[in-house]
Each structure stands twice: as C-alpha cells, then as structure tokens.
Amino acid sequence: MDFSNNILETIGNTPLVKLNKIVAEIDALVLAKVETFNPGNSVKDRMAVKMIEDAEADGRLKPGGTIIEGTSGNTGMGLALVAIVKGYKLICVISDKQSKEKMDILRAVGAKVVVCPTDVEPSDPRSYYSVSKRLAEETPNSWYVNQYDNMSNSLAHYEQTGPEIWKQTEGKITHFVVGVGTGGTISGVGKYLKEKNPNIKIWGIDTYGSVFKKYHETGIFDENEIYSYITEGIGEDILPKNVDFSLIDGFTKVTDKDAAVYTRKIALEEAIFVGNSAGACIKGLLQLKEHFKPEDVVVVLFHDSGSRYVGKMFNDDWMRERGFLEENVTKAEDVIKDHIDKELIVVRTEELVSHAIERMRKYKISQIPVVDINGFVGSVDETDLFRSYVEDKNVAEKPIKEVMGKPFPIVRLGTPIEEVSKLFSKENDAVLVDLENGHHHIITKYDIIGSIK
Structure with a gap:
C-alpha cells in the first residue's frame, strides 16, 4: 500500500509547470514551481517543518511547548x-494588512491569532516583530x-527546493526568479543552484516600500x-539574516497595482490559481x-494559493476601490454601474437634524439630498x-430645512466624467445622476477619485 504516515510527509516534490500565454513576450522556456501543491498550500510548509525539527533537536522547543x-x-x-501533528x-502574530482569509485559515487550524498594525516601525512595541518577541518572553x-x-x-x-x-530541469536551469520576504527561499535555492552551476542567475522580486533592491545595489x-504597501509576502523594512545578498544577481521592483493585476492574469x-506574490513575480x-x-530555462516560484486572496485581489470591489481594475470610465453611468441598484438615501425638509445624523451613521455616508413633495430642494x-x-x-x-444647503446638481447617465468633475467644489460635495426611470443615484468626490487610473 502507498500512503503517508501523516500530512507532513506529503510536503515537497511540487510540480514544475510550463507557462504559455502570460509569458508569450519572453523568448525562453519559463517554468513555474507551483508550491500550492504542498498540504498547507504554500512554500512555507518546507521551512516550517525544518525549523521545528531543528529546534526540537537542540532543545529550544520542548514537548507540550508553545x-x-x-x-x-x-x-x-x-x-x-506541524504543531497539530x-x-x-x-x-x-500577524499584521493587519494580511487578508482576512489568511487569519480565518490560521484560526481554523487551531492557532491563536494576534493582529498588529502594519504602518509602524519594526522597533515599535506594537509591531508584529516586537509583539512576537514580547509574547515569547511572557x-x-x-x-x-x-x-x-x-x-x-x-x-x-537548500536541502529540498533547490x-x-x-x-x-535536468540541470538545464539558467535563471531562478522569486519574491523575497524572509529570504529563505531565494538564498537556500540560490546557494544550491550556484554550487551546481555558478552561471545560473538568481533574481529577486521586490516591492515599492521595501529596502532590498537599493541595499543590494548600494549597500545603503x-x-x-520604507512605507506601507499592499503586496503581501514579499519585501521588508528590515534586513533578515536569511537574505544572502551575495547569492543574488539582481532585484526588480513591482508596484502594488501590477502585482494585483498579474495575480488575476495568472488564473x-x-x-x-495562485497568490499575490506570484503576480509580482510574473x-x-x-x-x-x-x-x-531562446535557449534559457527560467524557473519562477509561485509561493501560495489564490484562495487566500479571494477577498482582495480576486474581488472586483476591492480592486476597484484602489484603482487597480482596468476599466474605461468616461461617463457618469460608468462610475455608478456596480452599485446602481442601491437605494438613494434622502431626508425630508420637515425631518429633524437628528434623523439625518442617524441615517448618516447607519449607512456610513457623508452627504444626503433633501426632498419635499416637489422633489430635490436642498442637501446636507x-x-x-x-x-x-x-x-x-x-x-x-431643528428641522432639516433650517440647516440645509443648496440641492446637488443633477446630470444624465451619459454626461462625460469631465463635466461631472467640474460640478464639485468647496460648496458642493456630490452630484445626482438621473436614472431616467424616476429614480436617482449619487456620485461623491470619493467615487470620482476611485475612478481615476
């Protein structure tokens, strides 16, 4: 019978898959090392086992420990x-920029999850580096x-992936391309491959907001x-010991938008169906x-599964909010098309100011048109x-009519977005769109900004 004694024995020996359409403009054979076939759906399964086994061997991790x-x-x-087995x-300890799916999955497999702010210095006591160390001490x-x-x-x-x-590749690999975070993958694989053939080029993928590329090129x-970025799994604001810069031939940086767009393109x-760092790598x-x-064999490593980004890169609303969706916004109807069925929230002239405030809180909105029996007569x-x-x-x-301002301008569905934009001013924060069926929709400054590419 052919079986594994536990799930850990299934880690490794992931497939190498030829890429075709997405790399059509590259004149070489491009192969993806698809690490989602590991049981935990990522390349990190490999080093998780190794780190725990080494800690057990030298007594750092004792039976029943945390x-x-x-x-x-x-x-x-x-x-x-590994902890379960x-x-x-x-x-x-995880930063708040990570996807909700990642947090939910960790809890599902029995981990206690502590969430920390992303946009703080590594030395800040709230950072996930500092919180991890403190919890270990306590x-x-x-x-x-x-x-x-x-x-x-x-x-x-070095022992497995390389x-x-x-x-x-039967030793025919000429280039290895991989995202760099902790540095374990690029350094371990790079060391093994260069020992086999010093001419193999090792390229790291970095992100804007990270220090790797400049440090590699200048030593500075x-x-x-360092600033906050969206891309997950690559880039750092520290220099991990696992990053052996002497093994890396070069870095290239990829924007958050490009990483997100190409994550979807791969699928x-x-x-x-792979994750955010794979998009950055492509x-x-x-x-x-x-x-x-043409004669080169290029291997790119796909780190993890797309299932961990369903609420982010694979969600149209999330992409649209950040201006990452390649959409052609030219008219008023393009701005509202994805939420055109939402009811327009209004307040009547004789309602109290407290009613308007309550509605703003309930629907999380900042502007409300004011109506009477004749139609739109004001705004707050x-x-x-x-x-x-x-x-x-x-x-x-007090009644709304005593504090309301001028009514919002009204445009038609086909009004050019340039004309809509001109209607916004210090005195006017919204525009109404006539849906031509007796109903209206609202466009805010936020909607206009969100449509800018």
Whole structure:
C-alpha cells in the first residue's frame, strides 16, 4: 500500500509547470514551481517543518511547548500543520494588512491569532516583530521561531527546493526568479543552484516600500524607502539574516497595482490559481525579459494559493476601490454601474437634524439630498451639520430645512466624467445622476477619485 504516515510527509516534490500565454513576450522556456501543491498550500510548509525539527533537536522547543511566530499567514499555516501533528500550541502574530482569509485559515487550524498594525516601525512595541518577541518572553515553555533570522529557513530550501528544481530541469536551469520576504527561499535555492552551476542567475522580486533592491545595489539601508504597501509576502523594512545578498544577481521592483493585476492574469491565462506574490513575480519576470535568450530555462516560484486572496485581489470591489481594475470610465453611468441598484438615501425638509445624523451613521455616508413633495430642494453634509452644531448645541431637534444647503446638481447617465468633475467644489460635495426611470443615484468626490487610473 502507498500512503503517508501523516500530512507532513506529503510536503515537497511540487510540480514544475510550463507557462504559455502570460509569458508569450519572453523568448525562453519559463517554468513555474507551483508550491500550492504542498498540504498547507504554500512554500512555507518546507521551512516550517525544518525549523521545528531543528529546534526540537537542540532543545529550544520542548514537548507540550508553545510556538510563537510573526507571520504573513503562510508560515503560520505551515507551523500549524506541524504543531497539530506533533502536539504543540501555536500563537501567530500577524499584521493587519494580511487578508482576512489568511487569519480565518490560521484560526481554523487551531492557532491563536494576534493582529498588529502594519504602518509602524519594526522597533515599535506594537509591531508584529516586537509583539512576537514580547509574547515569547511572557509565555512559559515557549519558542519564538523568528523565521527572518532562523537559518533553518534557508537550509530547508537548500536541502529540498533547490535539489528538486535541479532534478526537474535536468540541470538545464539558467535563471531562478522569486519574491523575497524572509529570504529563505531565494538564498537556500540560490546557494544550491550556484554550487551546481555558478552561471545560473538568481533574481529577486521586490516591492515599492521595501529596502532590498537599493541595499543590494548600494549597500545603503535607506529608511526613506520604507512605507506601507499592499503586496503581501514579499519585501521588508528590515534586513533578515536569511537574505544572502551575495547569492543574488539582481532585484526588480513591482508596484502594488501590477502585482494585483498579474495575480488575476495568472488564473485567467494559465488556469493556475495562485497568490499575490506570484503576480509580482510574473510582472517582474516580464520587466527582466531582455536578460533571457531562446535557449534559457527560467524557473519562477509561485509561493501560495489564490484562495487566500479571494477577498482582495480576486474581488472586483476591492480592486476597484484602489484603482487597480482596468476599466474605461468616461461617463457618469460608468462610475455608478456596480452599485446602481442601491437605494438613494434622502431626508425630508420637515425631518429633524437628528434623523439625518442617524441615517448618516447607519449607512456610513457623508452627504444626503433633501426632498419635499416637489422633489430635490436642498442637501446636507457632515461638514454643515458639524458647523451648525458648533453654533447651536440644540440643532439636533431643528428641522432639516433650517440647516440645509443648496440641492446637488443633477446630470444624465451619459454626461462625460469631465463635466461631472467640474460640478464639485468647496460648496458642493456630490452630484445626482438621473436614472431616467424616476429614480436617482449619487456620485461623491470619493467615487470620482476611485475612478481615476
């Protein structure tokens, strides 16, 4: 009988898949190492097992202990699988930019999840680096993994991933392209491949807001480069010990938008449902195309599954809010088409100011048209109401007609977006669209900004 003794024995030996349509402009053979075939659906399963086994061997992790780690989600999943099989407790400290799916999956496999703010310095006591260390100090019989500086991370890829790629390509690989976060994958695979053939080029994919590319090129750790970014799984605001810059031939940076757009393209053009860092890798690969020749064999690593980004890159509303959807917005109807069926919230002239405030809170809106039996006669927004409240603390019990401003301008569905934009001013924060069926819709400044590409 052919079976595994537990799920950990199924880690590794992931397939190498030829990419076709999405890399049509690259004159070389491009192969994807699809790490979603690991049981935890990511490349991080490999190093999770290695780090725990090494910690058990030297006594850092004792029976019944608690494993503590700061993670973007995938390492946490790998650690969770090992913790279940080996009988450990797990606390994952995760930043709030990570997808809800990642957090839910971690909880589903028994991990306690602690969420920390993203936009803080690594040394800030609220950062997920600092919180991880503090929890490790406060929790009895615990072990802080620290995947960034734990060299078992890169060793796992030196012992497993590198040899697999070499064997699968029959030693013909000429380039390895991979996103860089902790640095374990690029350094471990890179070390093995360069030992086999020093001419193999190792390229890292970085993101804007991260320090890797400039540090590699200049040796300067530039704190001015550090800012919050959306792309998950790659880039850092620290220099992990696992990043061996001497093994890396170069970096290219990919924008948040390009990473998100290409994440979706991989699914639509190659039928491979993978995550955000894979999109960054493909866009980075295309940026590097002049480095490849027809006889080259280029291997790009796909880190994790697209299932962890269903609420983000694979969600049209999420993409649209960030201006990542390639849509042609030319008319008023283009701005409202995805929520055209939503009811227009209004307030009547004789209703109280308190009713308008209550409606704003309930529907999370900032402007409301005012109507009477004849139609639109005015408008109120949160700025007007705040100003009125400062002047008169009893304003909440006054009728809307006493505080309302001018009615919002009304345009037709086919009005050019340029003309709609001109109607916004300091005095006017919204425009109404006549739906030509007796109903109207509202366009706010936020909607216009969201439509800008």
